[in-house]
Amino acid sequence: MxxxxxxxxxxxxxxxxxxxxxxxxxxxxxxxxxxxxxxxxxxxxxxxxxxxxxxxxxxxxxxxxxxxxxxxxxxxxxxxxxxxxxVFPSGREDAHRNIFLRSLQVLSRTLRRDIYGLDTVGYPTEQVEQPDPDSDPLAGSRYSCIYWVDHLYDSDPTPLASCTGNLQDRNAVDMFLKKKYLYWLEALSLCESMSKGVVSIAKLEGLMQSKCNYIS
Structure with a gap:
């Protein structure tokens, strides 16, 4: 085959x-x-x-x-x-890194304030009517929204295997969080994945701290 x-x-x-x-x-x-x-x-x-x-x-x-x-x-x-x-000529970790980087690109391009146009602060998630997949602005980015941190984590099984590469990853994450953090949380809520988001944030904090300590 x-x-x-x-x-x-x-x-x-x-x-x-x-x-x-x-x-x-x-x-x-x-x-x-x-x-x-x-x-x-x-x-x-x-x-x-x-x-x-x-x-x-x-x-x-x-x-x-x-x-x-x-x-x-x-x-x-x-x-x-x-x-x-x-299938993985550069290794599985490199494939995870590609998905992580691509996910940040997709989310940076897609996420925005009030992406579903609810026009109401604190609108209950369970009352949000899910749009048709053809018109859903999150249709192509739901997976990225929920799992980008996991792919970052699995792209580096040993602490800073590549110092330069991991510094680039850190900069990409820093930029994303500065510009899109609140919109990411909103999207996680709309994807009914806030509990997964809490785990991802904790994992991200630990990962970024370990990278920072190594670089310093």
């Missing part, structure tokens, strides 16, 4: 998709997938073409209700064991 993918005209794109689907913490929707892979961003409004591309990824993936899954756990196991070097 991997040999067929490697010899196709879309080999690089297929490998990017397979790598992402193999390490995300929950299955992504097609819109989330297009936002997380730069080569797909121009196709965000053409989900049919995205499905066609996914069909080129051999017998590994399937799409159900606009969400991408592995056809079976054994397909994922094969990618992260026997096909690891082909």
């Amino acid at each position: 991997m040999q067929q993918i490697s010899s196709s005209d879309n080999a690089d794109l297929c490998k990017h998709i397979l790598a992402l689907v193999a390490i995300v913490y929950q299955p992504t929707t097609l819109k989330e997938l297009t936002s997380l892979i730069k080569m797909l961003e121009d196709m965000a409004d053409d989900l049919e073409s995205i499905q066609d591309i996914i069909s080129l990824c051999g017998s590994f993936l399937t799409v159900r209700e606009d969400t991408v899954y592995f056809v079976h756990q054994s397909a994922k196991d094969f990618l992260i064991t026997k096909a690891f070097n082909k």
